[in-house]
Structures are given as structure tokens and as C-alpha cells.
Amino acid sequence: MKAVHADTGEYLFGLKPAMASSLARPSQFSEYTVIFIPSGSGTYQADFSTFSFNGPVLLFATPFQALRLQADKDMEVLLLQFHGDFYCIEQHHSEVACNGLLFNNIYLWPYISLSAAQAADFTQLLTQLGNELHQEPPSGIVLKAYLQLLLAKSSTIRLQTQTARPDEQPQDKQMEAFRQLLDQHYRSLHKPADYASMLAISPNHLSKRCKGYFGKSPSQLIQDRLVLEAKKQLHLTRKSIKEIAYELQFEDEFYFSRFFKKMTKVSPRTFRRRTGISVVADLSM
Structure with a gap:
């Protein structure tokens, strides 16, 4: 995995492939976390709530949220993580509208389902982001631009599907x-x-x-x-x-x-x- 660290050694930003089985036990990260699952199904536990998913899907977690991923079969996923010191979602709220849509919302399900075309777009975007990470040195400005684009695209999809429940039950x-x-x-x-x-x-x-x-x-x-x-x-x-x-x-x-x-x-x-x-x-x- 290639990552960006602060001068103090603090982890700021990274993208890495991981096997779903590595997240089968509850995990906590001090960074914002986005998990891209291109295919497959299973359950995603965020704190004390459990949600079923079918790929392709993006899962979201805030710092120190307890995560657990149980896939029906082991598969490779992509783990994108960023620290608030690297990209402040509150400061960039107007650009990406992700705070309260993708993160920090106790009512919405913590994931968005993707169409095949959307999944292809995110695959390409994450590939480009990974390529930039392997530059010596990677550009922080470029990485933030890719991250902002990813969050903006995700927020747009959330707004288009704007429902807290995947079965689209009528509003109570x-x-x-x-x-x-x-x-x-x-x-x-x-x-x-x-x-x-x-x-x-x-x-x-x-x-x-x-x-x-x-x-x-x-x-x-x-x-x-x-x-x-x-x-x-x-x-x-x-x-x-x-x-x-x-x-x-x-x-x-x-x-x-x-x-x-x-x-x-x-x-x-x-x-x-x-x-x-x-x-x-x-x-x-």
C-alpha cells in the first residue's frame, strides 16, 4: 500500500486492496473510511446496526466507528482512508455535500449501491488515484482533487436515490x-x-x-x-x-x-x- 503521512508520521491518506475476510472482525480506524466492493454480497455492520448489501457498492464509515464486513465469499475490496487533517469534509461541505449524506448521519444507511456504469466510473477514478499515489512524490493537490470528485459523485448518487431504506417503503x-x-x-x-x-x-x-x-x-x-x-x-x-x-x-x-x-x-x-x-x-x- 502507498500512503501519505505527515511530517510527524501521522497517517493522512491511503488506498489499498484488502481481502474482505480481513474486515470480518470488528475494526476501528481514526480516519474516514470508504470501502469499494465491485461485486458480491454480504452484511456490513456499523457500530450496533447491521445492513445487507449487494455489490457493486460503496460503504462509508466515520472515525472510530466500529466496522465489520461479512461477505458471502471472500473477495478483494478497496479501502480508501483519509484523515480530517488531509481533507476536512466540514470545510468543503459546499463542494461535495458529503457531510450528513455519506458520513455523520444516524438515519441513512451507510452505503450507496452502484449501477454497472457507476461502478466502472469509480474503478477508473480509484485507479487514477492509485497511480498518483505511486508518483514520487505524490501531489497532495491532485489527491485531494480526486478525493473531492469521488465524494461529490457519491453524494450525487445519494441525492438521486434519497432514501434511508433500500426497499423504498413509503414515508412514515x-x-x-x-x-x-x-x-x-x-x-x-x-x-x-x-x-x-x-x-x-x-x-x-x-x-x-x-x-x-x-x-x-x-x-x-x-x-x-x-x-x-x-x-x-x-x-x-x-x-x-x-x-x-x-x-x-x-x-x-x-x-x-x-x-x-x-x-x-x-x-x-x-x-x-x-x-x-x-x-x-x-x-x-
């Missing part, structure tokens, strides 16, 4: 209302029963509808929403861990740290140290 207005309530109140309301009450349904009914619509239980979505916001605050701001815990209305920073580590397997301090603080943190000051 009540569950969409739950989504809105969760985004409004996740800081203060941490129990499914709170949302069931606002929706005037029983907790059991909420659980059944939620699992069928989002593929996750209400508790999972609440926890995922808290973790997502915590990751954003750790990466996109210079707020202290105590301040972040207070904003998310945890009893104290120690309880928040235990919750975060339980969900991500790393402490808030380790997450911030490994992912870095985005340039967006200083731009917004």
Missing part, C-alpha cells in the same frame, strides 16, 4: 415526526418513553415502528444522536470535555466519558487526539 409521517423531535430534544430527553408520550403512542409501538422504519430501536437512535453530537463537538470545536458534557446535559464529565467510551471504545480525549481538531473550529471563532 409518525416516524419522521420522531426524527424531528429527536433532533430537537436529544440533549434533554434521553428515554424512548419521553418521545412516545409526545407522539401519543405507547413505547412498545414506538419501538416496533422505529425498528421497521430506521432499522434501529429508539434507544439506539437516541444514543447515536448523542454520540454524533459529541464527536462533532470534539472534532469541530475547542470546547473542553466538561463543557461538552454540560451541553449534552450529562451529570458530569466523568459520566459523559464513560458513556462515550462505552459507545465508541475510546475516551473523548483519545478521540480528539487521534482525529484532531478541525480547522473549522478556528474559522468559527
